[in-house]
Amino acid sequence: MSLVKVTIDEIEVEVEAGTTILNAARKIGGNVVPPAMCYYSKLEGSGGKCRTCLVKVAQGSAKDPRPMPKLVPSCRTVVQNGMVVQNITSPEVMEARKAITEFLLINHPLDCPVCDQAGECSLQDLSYAHGLADTQTIEERRTFAPIDIGDKIKLHMNRCILCYRCVMVADQLTDQRVHGVLGRGDHCEISTYITKAVDNDFSGNMIDVCPVGALTDKTFRFKSRVWFTKPFDAHRDCPKCSGKVVLWMKGEEILRVTGRKDKYGELEVFICNDCRFEHKEDKDWEVEGPRKIERHSVIGQNHYEK
Amino acid sequence: MQALTNRSKIASNKKMSFMERIYFPAIVKGMFITIRHFFGKKATINYPEQTREFSQIYRGMHVLKRDDEGRERCTACGLCAVACPAEAITMVAAERKSGEENLYREEKYAEVYEINMLRCIFCGDCEEACPKEAIFLTDRIVESEYERLPFIYGKDRLVEPVDLNLRIDISARQTENVLKFKQNKRFAHNK
Numbered sequence: 053m054s055l056v057k058v059t060i061d062e063i064e065v066e067v068e069a070g071t072t073i074l075n076a077a078r079k080i081g082g083n084v085v086p087p088a089m090c091y092y093s094k095l096e097g098s099g100g101k102c103r104t105c106l107v108k109v110a111q112g113s114a115k116d117p118r119p120m121p122k123l124v125p126s127c128r129t130v131v132q133n134g135m136v137v138q139n140i141t142s143p144e145v146m147e148a149r150k151a152i153t154e155f156l157l158i159n160h161p162l163d164c165p166v167c168d169q170a171g172e173c174s175l176q177d178l179s180y181a182h183g184l185a186d187t188q189t190i191e192e193r194r195t196f197a198p199i200d201i202g203d204k205i206k207l208h209m210n211r212c213i214l215c216y217r218c219v220m221v222a223d224q225l226t227d228q229r230v231h232g233v234l235g236r237g238d239h240c241e242i243s244t245y246i247t248k249a250v251d252n253d254f255s256g257n258m259i260d261v262c263p264v265g266a267l268t269d270k271t272f273r274f275k276s277r278v279w280f281t282k283p284f285d286a287h288r289d290c291p292k293c294s295g296k297v298v299l300w301m302k303g304e305e306i307l308r309v310t311g312r313k314d315k316y317g318e319l320e321v322f323i324c325n326d327c328r329f330e331h332k333e334d335k336d337w338e339v340e341g342p343r344k345i346e347r348h349s350v351i352g353q354n355h356y357e358k
Numbered sequence: 359m360q361a362l363t364n365r366s367k368i369a370s371n372k373k374m375s376f377m378e379r380i381y382f383p384a385i386v387k388g389m390f391i392t393i394r395h396f397f398g399k400k401a402t403i404n405y406p407e408q409t410r411e412f413s414q415i416y417r418g419m420h421v422l423k424r425d426d427e428g429r430e431r432c433t434a435c436g437l438c439a440v441a442c443p444a445e446a447i448t449m450v451a452a453e454r455k456s457g458e459e460n461l462y463r464e465e466k467y468a469e470v471y472e473i474n475m476l477r478c479i480f481c482g483d484c485e486e487a488c489p490k491e492a493i494f495l496t497d498r499i500v501e502s503e504y505e506r507l508p509f510i511y512g513k514d515r516l517v518e519p520v521d522l523n524l525r526i527d528i529s530a531r532q533t534e535n536v537l538k539f540k541q542n543k544r545f546a547h548n549k
Contacts, residue, residue, distance in 0.1 A: 165435030165489050166466045186542075198465075274451040274466050277436035353440050 056133040060084050060107075061141045073126035073137055074105055078316065084139050085316075087149075087178055089156070089263045090215035091127035092318055098220055099127035102213060103152045104178060108145050111136035123148055146182075153182040159193045160264075161210045169265030171278040171350045174317055175213065196241065201231060202250040204270050204329050205259060209241050212266035218242065218258040225322060226252040242266070253292055256328040260311050260319050271329050272300075272308040279350045281307055283343040288336055292324040298343055306332045315346070414530045417480040417495040420473055420511075421518050421526040425463055428520040431492035434468035438484035438493055446477035447484060464490075471516060475500045475509040494528040 055066045060077050061084040067076045075093070077085045086107055091099035099105075105127050109120040114134025123145060126137070139145055157179060164170040196209035214233065219242070222229035231244040244250060250258075258267045281300040288295045300308040309328050311319040331337065345352050377383055403410060412418075423431050434451035452469035454462045461467075484493050503509060518526045 163464075165433045165437070166464050170435070274434075274453050276451075277440075279440055280436060350440070 056131055056135075058131040058133075058135045058137065060137045061139050067131060069131075069133075071131055072099075073107060073109075073124075073129050073131055073135075074099075076131050077126065077137075077139065086126050086139055087174070087181075088127055088316070089174055089178065089213060090217060092217050092220070092261060093316075094318060094322075095217060095220040095224060095261070098215075098217060100125050102156065102215055104149060104156070106145060106148050106152065108138040108142040109135060110138050110142075150182045150184070153179050154184060154188070156213050157183065157187070158189060159210070160213070161193060161195070163211070167208075167211065167265035168268045168273060168278075169211075169262075172317075173265060174263035194238070199243075200270070201244050202255065204256065204325065205250060206268050206270050206273060207242065208266050208268065209243070210266075211264045212242055213264055214240050214242070215263055217261045217263065218267055221257050221261050221322075222250070222252070222255065225254045225257060228252065253324045253326070254322055256325040257311065257319065257322045259328075260313065263317070269308060269328075271332070275307045276302055279353050283345065283351065285312065285340040285343050286337040287340065288327065288331065288338060290324060290327050292326060294321045294323070295327055296321055297323055297327055297337075299337060299339065304334065306334065306337070312343075412497040416497045417482045419475070419496055419498040419500045420478075420484070420516055421494050421496050421498075421528065422471065422513065422516045423492055423494060423528070424518055424520060424525070427460070429459075429461060429463040430467055430517060431463055431490045432468045432471065433462075433464040433466050433490055433492070434471070435489065437487040437489060441483040441487035442478075443481060443483060444477045444479050446474045446479075448472050448474075468513070471513050473511045473516065475511055476506060494526075494531060496526055496528060498526075 054069050056069050056071075057064060057066055058073070058076050059065075060073070060080060063080050063084060065076055065080050067079060071079075074086055074088060074091060086105035088099070088105045089102035091102075091105065103125060105125055106123040107126045107129075108123055109129070111117045112120055112135060113132035117134075126139075131137075156175065160175065164173070164176060167173070170176060193210070198206055198208045198210075201207050216233065219229070219232055222231060230250055231242060233240055234243050235241055256269075259269050262268075278300070281302050284299045284301055286297055286299045288297075296312060297309050298312050299306050300310065309323075309331065311321060311323045311328075314320055425431050434449050436449065436451075439445075439447040439449060448470075449468045449472070450470040451466050454465055454467055480495065482495050485495055500509070500511075518524070
């Protein structure tokens with residue numbers, strides 16, 4: 053594979069040809085990585101929808117050094133040799149990101165105090181970093197009643213940002229998809245055919261994949277805020293999946309089971325519904341140890357004990 | 359070596375003079391200071407017959423507010439508990455059932471909400487963290503008890519009564535700037 057040189061925020065990195073700008077930036081790591089709400093490295097065809105990862109290409113390639121005329125989505129743009137990309141060093145990009153954040157929040161109810169995702173929500177992080185202190189719109193937000201899709205997953209369409217990740221999970225992980233995006237434009241919504249249940253062994257991964265609180269675990273619903281629970285790595289012998297999970301414990305009680313997420317909020321491996329919903333007893337799991345959490349994460353707050 | 363502050367004193371083993379050795383003048387001097395205070399203004403008051411005037415923003419016992427329609431404002435978001443430096447607040451959330459819309463304002467509410475008044479340091483951080491304007495500190499005083507258990511205040515003692523006349527008034531705590539800020543139409547959702 054031939055290597056190409058690309059400069060992102062004045063940091064040079066060599067990546068394989070065919071890599072996207074986002075993945076090249078992830079290779080550098082740190083602040084230069086653009087935030088991504090819809091791109092998911094494990095899901096084929098994801099990305100290009102939310103526009104939070106827009107970057108400026110100041111120089112197209114070594115052969116053709118003209119800049120690209122508009123900001124480009126870094127998750128869908130492939131690097132070329134000698135490309136110069138600006139992310140946080142470009143005020144234009146930062147302003148666009150602010151506008152995109154505002155745009156994503158147009159119909160978002162901002163019910164973080166109620167939402168179970170609060171504390172590990174990508175949209176919350178994004179609006180904390182780039183959002184405005186108040187909204188410029190006074191129009192009514194579109195509202196939907198929360199619905200049950202299956203007996204384990206709750207859908208709050210109000211909070212959805214239409215990233216299509218859950219649709220792709222159902223398409224690529226399971227053999228039968230019964231939910232999808234209905235309607236067009238502003239009327240888009242995630243739904244099933246007349247609340248047909250989503251019951252597949254891997255449908256629970258939708259919850260982990262959802263960047264916001266639109267799809268939440270009904271077995272954990274309102275049990276606790278995430279920062280009052282402590283994450284532990286654990287595994288079990290599972291005939292369906294790898295069985296490698298994170299247990300979210302409060303005292304001796306397992307409140308929630310999720311997959312292991314990396315620093316970009318993406319699952320390392322997908323887990324099955326049996327592990328996720330059915331095994332909440334101490335004896336089901338072999339605990340490996342406390343999960344490392346980022347120093348500034350709210351999940352680490354107020355945990356003074358060792 | 360140079361001292362870091364001017365508060366340190368160098369100890370000396372200097373011999374006491376005759377006047378110092380008989381102690382009597384020092385005792386008289388001490389008694390004089392004590393007796394002088396009998397006739398001065400008293401530093402104490404006869405509580406509870408008399409009470410002191412509180413500052414408008416005195417931080418005493420908490421109240422969990424209800425909104426204008428009598429619904430509980432608290433949605434058990436846990437921000438007060440995570441802001442609390444003394445870890446005095448605990449809560450258990452529950453989902454509102456249909457038919458309870460007149461009791462709780464949001465989809466989720468605090469089924470159990472407890473403040474350990476022995477741990478609480480009355481710093482007011484919970485009040486500041488609250489996104490729903492649900493918890494306020496008031497000028498009421500936490501009553502003394504003989505045991506420790508009654509100091510754990512549950513919702514029965516924290517939530518204010520539904521009756522409009524018995525509501526706990528916290529308007530004095532809110533400065534003009536705060537009230538003006540709330541007039542903004544964009545914050546109508548928090549009414």
